[in-house]
Amino acid sequence: MNELGLVQVYTGTGKGKTTAAIGAGIRAVGQGLRVYMIQFLKGGENFPPYGEVRALALIPQFTLEQYGPSHFIKPGAISDGDHKIIKRGLERAEEVLASGDYDLVILDEINVVLHLGMATLQEVLDLLDRKETQTEVILTGRGAPEALFERADLVSRIEAVKHPFDKGIQARPGIEY
Numbered sequence: 001m002n003e004l005g006l007v008q009v010y011t012g013t014g015k016g017k018t019t020a021a022i023g024a025g026i027r028a029v030g031q032g033l034r035v036y037m038i039q040f041l042k043g044g045e046n047f048p049p050y051g052e053v054r055a056l057a058l059i060p061q062f063t064l065e066q067y068g069p070s071h072f073i074k075p076g077a078i079s080d081g082d083h084k085i086i087k088r089g090l091e092r093a094e095e096v097l098a099s100g101d102y103d104l105v106i107l108d109e110i111n112v113v114l115h116l117g118m119a120t121l122q123e124v125l126d127l128l129d130r131k132e133t134q135t136e137v138i139l140t141g142r143g144a145p146e147a148l149f150e151r152a153d154l155v156s157r158i159e160a161v162k163h164p165f166d167k168g169i170q171a172r173p174g175i176e177y
Contacts, residue, residue: 004134004153005131005132005133005134005135005136005137006136006137006153006154007128007136007137007139007151007152007153007154008024008136008137008138008139008152008153008154008155008156009111009138009139009140009144009148009149009152009154009155009156010138010139010140010141010156010158011111011140011141011142011143011144011155011156011157011158012142012156012157012158012159012160013142013158013159013160014158014159014160014161015158015160015163015176016158017140017141017142017158018039018052018108018109018140020140020156020158021037021106021108021138021140022037022052022056022106024104024106024138025037025056025062025104025106025138026059026062028103028104028136029059029061029062032061033061033103033104034061034063034101034102034103034104035061035062035063035102035103035104035105035106036063036064036065036096036101036102036104036105036106037056037062037063037064037065037105037106037108038064038065038066038067038089038092038093038096038105038106038107038108039064039065039066039067039068039108039109040067040068040086040089040107040108040109040110040112040113040141041067041068041069041073041086041109041112041113042066042068042108042109043066043067043068050177051173051174051177052064053066063102065089065092067085067086067088067089067092068085069081069082069085073116073118075116078116078117078118082118083118086113086118086119090119090123090127093105093107093110093127094127094130097127097128097130097131097132097135097137098130098131098132099132100132100134100135102135103134103135103136104135104136104137104138105131105135105136105137105138106137106138106140107127107137107138107139107140108140108141109140109141110124110139110140110141111139111140111141111142111143111144111145111148112141112142112143113141114141114143114144114145114148115141115142115143115144115145121145121147121148124139124148125148125151128151139152
């Protein structure tokens with residue numbers, strides 16, 4: 001890919017962090033690069049199928065795995081099972097990052113995992129330290145800690161200004177999921 005495997009962080013309260021990361025992944029595939037995306041907190045059997053899962057399944061150089069429970073996780077109501085799913089995702093992330101098989105690795109919603117206390121900042125920093133040198137990494141999700149900004153080479157904060165949810169409009173297939 002290139003000499004530097006940079007670290008990017010997409011955070012903030014606005015819509016579009018995952019979408020931006022997927023866009024970067026599609027751009028990478030268009031240049032012949034291999035992309036691996038791990039979605040934390042998404043993909044449980046009780047959730048509707050996310051549109052990106054269906055679309056990315058059609059792109060051979062773009063692999064997507066999900067590590068999410070079958071329910072929304074609420075602060076203060078995190079079960080041992082929830083922690084086990086996230087731990088498996090973190091273990092998989094370590095394997096993928098260290099393998100050298102992928103040019104870009106996206107850790108979607110990892111910032112939320114940190115914010116919820118389901119992983120420590122040190123665990124995520126250790127993942128970044130153990131990655132293959134040339135592997136680019138994108139970390140997405142609300143609530144990224146400032147300490148992660150120090151490790152990152154690029155930080156984008158996507159802020160909400162106005163959202164249809166404010167008018168009571170629910171998530172729509174193909175637009176929000």
